[in-house]
Amino acid sequence: MSTAQRPILFVSLPESGLLNPLLVLAGELARRGVPDLWFATDEPRRADVQRLAAASAVEFASLGEVFSELSAVSWTDEVYREVTQSSRFKAHRAVIRQSYRPDLQAEKYRRLETVADKCEPALMVIDCVAGYAVDLAIARGIPYVLSVPFLPSNVLTSHSPFGPSYTPKGFPVPHSGLPFPMSPAQRLTNRLFKLRTLALFLNPAMGKVLSEDARIRKELGLPSPSPMTRIDRAEMVLCNSVPELDYRFDIPAKVKLLGAMVPPLPKADRAEDDGGVLDWLDAQSSVVYMGFGTITRLTREQVAALVEVARRLEGRHQVLWKLPVEQQHLLPPREELPGNLRIEGWVPSQLDVLAHPKVEVFFTHGGGNGFHEGVYFGKPLVVRPLWVDCFDQAVRGRDFGISLTLDRPQEVDPADVVDKLTRVLGDPSFRRNAERIGEAQRAAGGRTAAADLLLGLPALAATPA
Structure with a gap:
């Protein structure tokens, strides 16, 4: 005993x-x-x-x-x-x-x-x-x-x-x-x-x-x-x-x-997904997910630039953007937003979103959790490093062929973002590398x-x- x-x-x-x-x-x-x-x-x-x-x-x-x-x-x-x-x-x-x-x-x-x-x-x-x-x-x-x-x-x-x-x-x-x-x-x-x-x-x-x-x-x-x-x-x-x-x-x-x-997935109960995010994902063919963590504070100019990114992707990819409610006043009027852009102040589970097969790439600030979670689900990344450790994750992601980093992270140049997203989405090696390392993570x-x-x-x- x-x-x-x-x-x-x-x-x-x-x-x-x-x-x-x-x-x-x-x-x-x-x-x-x-x-x-x-x-x-x-x-x-x-x-x-x-x-x-x-x-x-x-x-x-x-x-x-x-x-x-x-x-x-x-x-x-x-x-x-x-x-x-x-x-x-x-x-x-x-x-x-x-x-x-x-x-x-x-x-x-x-x-x-x-x-x-x-x-x-x-x-x-x-x-x-x-x-x-x-x-x-x-x-x-x-x-x-x-x-x-x-x-x-x-x-x-x-x-x-x-x-x-x-x-x-x-x-x-x-x-x-x-x-x-x-x-x-x-x-x-x-x-x-x-x-x-x-x-x-x-x-x-x-x-x-x-x-x-x-x-x-x-x-x-x-x-x-x-x-x-x-x-x-x-x-x-x-x-x-x-x-x-x-x-x-x-x-x-x-x-x-x-x-x-x-944690065990799915984390969110679809019955509690009032916004229908997961059902919306099911209906798409290719989705770019943008989420920059809880610390990032975007300016009005940066928000406008990211809206322009979605506009330039229209006809090729849908964009799901997790933008905190307290920053949504920086958006242009709703009628000026492109039709392929869905903005949510909260998603029932970011992990469920990253795990979704229709999500093709994760546009992230490169924090420790987001960086590892994106790759865990085999998603290649485009990184806008925010601070301290984010730059370390970004350079390794680039060197290991799973991500690209914006040229000037403090700025958000729509041409640069679209170029990086297009290259990651168009080159299958990024996904292959992310899936290989994701498999290693799951095996760990x-x-x-x-x-x-x-x-x-x-x-x-x-x-x-």
Whole structure:
């Protein structure tokens, strides 16, 4: 006879790109009837967690309201422009300056402490950006698993020229959008990117933030951070990618490449699809799907340019555009929209759309989830990179023959977009490559393999009564 295992505590920031893979994994465990599942995130995601209840429940643990300074969705327009500017290093620097807030991280840490006191987890499963949760797990000696919705090199490559790294010397630094191997000029750019990142932390203004961080960490009894600590101390790293989507390097054994974390499909019930999106897809012959994630903020000029893209595709392809309701006021009058364009503020399931056989190409911002999910379903891509990791995914997609990238992502030139879409749609090699890598992703096991790996960890082994 054995005692019941203690809880598994999932922890994530509220951003969809970080949260969604963990929702899928927690939902898989709930369907299996695994008991004592807890999920800690910010209050606005309560309903998303509560919907996971199946053969067992998932207890929602609130970490309070979203701190706007830490949430990309709620950043000011000025900050948004800074983090999405054309200079990749300046955008990278802007993200660090905006998100490195020791005081706010400490507040989330304290709230998570209360949750941990209540549920006493045997294991934590943490999104790789939730540094406060990693700190708590290490401070309390709680075994933890890291969730990575990016390419494996994103968390295994140091941003410092002198820091430890699991990738070889000269590997492209994350957020640089550089290829591998590189030309001499690109190698210099890569080196400078790391040196400039190091210099950023030597700046007097950043020095004050570092001092504040050191003070808070001492107050909380936390050790000084190290670039690879979150990887080194993790029991396991679950990465939602496959080797075929990153440049080749030796991946540590604890890093498990599982492909996109996709729930059972169809996710949407057609009876609840009030807009009839899925029925509409059934009736088409060829559809271009445009979806740019939850962070992208288009201007009136960019919206007009994308409407013109649809107009130029009329007679050849239908266009389904997921455009948030709050941005739809930027559209021209309805009577001026081309007849092949369908605009939805919400689709019942983006995964069901990507899985649909009539969808021929995915026009995306190239975020970690969308990039991997598109290829999971064998769809070639056209990428308008938004920021940081999007450029890294875009260059790999191009090099592996599954996508093309806009020449000037900050602008939306209809001629450039139509050219890229036409080339991807007209060259069958893009689809063949996407289908081949999609098959590799499905074979990697996704949510089922991740659940099996979690449940096999020693931390969850039942102990004798």
